[in-house]
Amino acid sequence: MNYRDKSIPTGPYSKPKPGMMPQMPATGTLNLFPPDEGFARGTIFRGLYEPYKKQTPIRPVPTTERERMLHDVNKYYFALHEMRMYLDNFPDDQEAINVFTNFQRNYIKAKREYEKRYDALDIEAANLDTAPWNWTVGKWPWEGVM
Amino acid sequence: MWRYEKRLQYPINIKKKDLWMARTIITQYGGPDGELSASLRYLNQRYSMPDDNGKALLTDIGTEELAHMEMVATMVHQLMKGATIEELREAGMDRHFAQRGNDLFLTDAFGNPWTAAYIGAVGDPVADLSENMAAEQKARAVYENLIELATDPAIIDPLVWLREREVVHFEMFRQLYDRYKNLNLI
Numbered sequence: 519m520n521y522r523d524k525s526i527p528t529g530p531y532s533k534p535k536p537g538m539m540p541q542m543p544a545t546g547t548l549n550l551f552p553p554d555e556g557f558a559r560g561t562i563f564r565g566l567y568e569p570y571k572k573q574t575p576i577r578p579v580p581t582t583e584r585e586r587m588l589h590d591v592n593k594y595y596f597a598l599h600e601m602r603m604y605l606d607n608f609p610d611d612q613e614a615i616n617v618f619t620n621f622q623r624n625y626i627k628a629k630r631e632y633e634k635r636y637d638a639l640d641i642e643a644a645n646l647d648t649a650p651w652n653w654t655v656g657k658w659p660w661e662g663v664m
Numbered sequence: 665m666w667r668y669e670k671r672l673q674y675p676i677n678i679k680k681k682d683l684w685m686a687r688t689i690i691t692q693y694g695g696p697d698g699e700l701s702a703s704l705r706y707l708n709q710r711y712s713m714p715d716d717n718g719k720a721l722l723t724d725i726g727t728e729e730l731a732h733m734e735m736v737a738t739m740v741h742q743l744m745k746g747a748t749i750e751e752l753r754e755a756g757m758d759r760h761f762a763q764r765g766n767d768l769f770l771t772d773a774f775g776n777p778w779t780a781a782y783i784g785a786v787g788d789p790v791a792d793l794s795e796n797m798a799a800e801q802k803a804r805a806v807y808e809n810l811i812e813l814a815t816d817p818a819i820i821d822p823l824v825w826l827r828e829r830e831v832v833h834f835e836m837f838r839q840l841y842d843r844y845k846n847l848n849l850i
Contacts, residue, residue: 559828560824560825566831566832569828570811570824570827576817578674588671591671592671592672592674600832603724604836607836607840607843609717639669639670640668641667659671659734660737660738662678662679663677
């Protein structure tokens with residue numbers, strides 16, 4: 519099993535391929551799910567997706583504009599985080615770095631747009647400049663639909 | 665240093681109260697193979713990783729586990745929300761209520777409090793990473809057990825998602841483990 523597998527593995531955990539480590543070639547094409555699909559499945563790497571009993575993930579369907587915008591923040595951060603962990607192991611993969619920076623741009627943009635209209639997500643948010651102080655406005659993440 | 669973002673890593677909206685399910689899912693909050701154990705295991709081991717890649721990976725996975733801990737806590741919180749004294753009593757949670765009220769607490773499914781004995785650290789990167797790979801597999805197995813116990817899709821969906829994260833983390837640890845073995849870093 520590796521990040522570049524063409525097909526989704528269906529069987530149990532495959533054995534590590536001998537001779538592939540320590541350097542994985544930085545050529546070829548990463549086989550990634552699109553961010554939406556990767557977020558729903560729990561990984562953006564097609565080669566690492568291993569469904570439990572062929573369980574199909576429920577794709578979160580945003581019903582409001584707020585949910586849609588938060589979903590964008592979630593999915594781009596998730597994709598960004600996945601690429602970060604991949605690059606921890608394969609720091610010389612320039613193709614992966616390009617994918618990473620693309621997700622990074624999308625995440626920053628999605629977060630700014632969300633915060634422009636709704637609650638601050640973190641201390642860097644631009645909308646923390648007026649009363650009532652935005653950090654204490656709105657539901658907390660564990661309180662259900664936002 | 666850590667920063668907080670006011671959102672869940674993956675959305676959770678459980679509307680149906682289910683105290684029995686809360687009593688089982690709690691183990692992924694404060695049990696041996698739960699998310700607190702995972703997070704502290706990796707964040708504690710990272711100081712002795714032999715190279716910067718290992719330090720980075722343990723930091724990043726340890727950080728993600730904190731977000732998983734918040735997801736599991738959210739599930740338990742929503743499953744318990746609005747429970748009456750009678751419902752708590754029927755679900756055998758009267759003892760929890762007597763001691764903790766409506767607070768969550770870091771325990772396994774049997775009620776045993778979280779303990780640092782759940783996490784391993786022997787200062788040997790290959791041994792530590794093997795422990796982490798085993799931990800990810802054990803957590804995957806526990807999530808599968810929980811998926812079998814659950815009936816509400818609003819519970820099953822985040823459990824399935826968290827289970828897949830264990831598969832991904834296992835593979836990331838395995839790649840680091842293989843590299844360290846091949847580099848004879850130990």
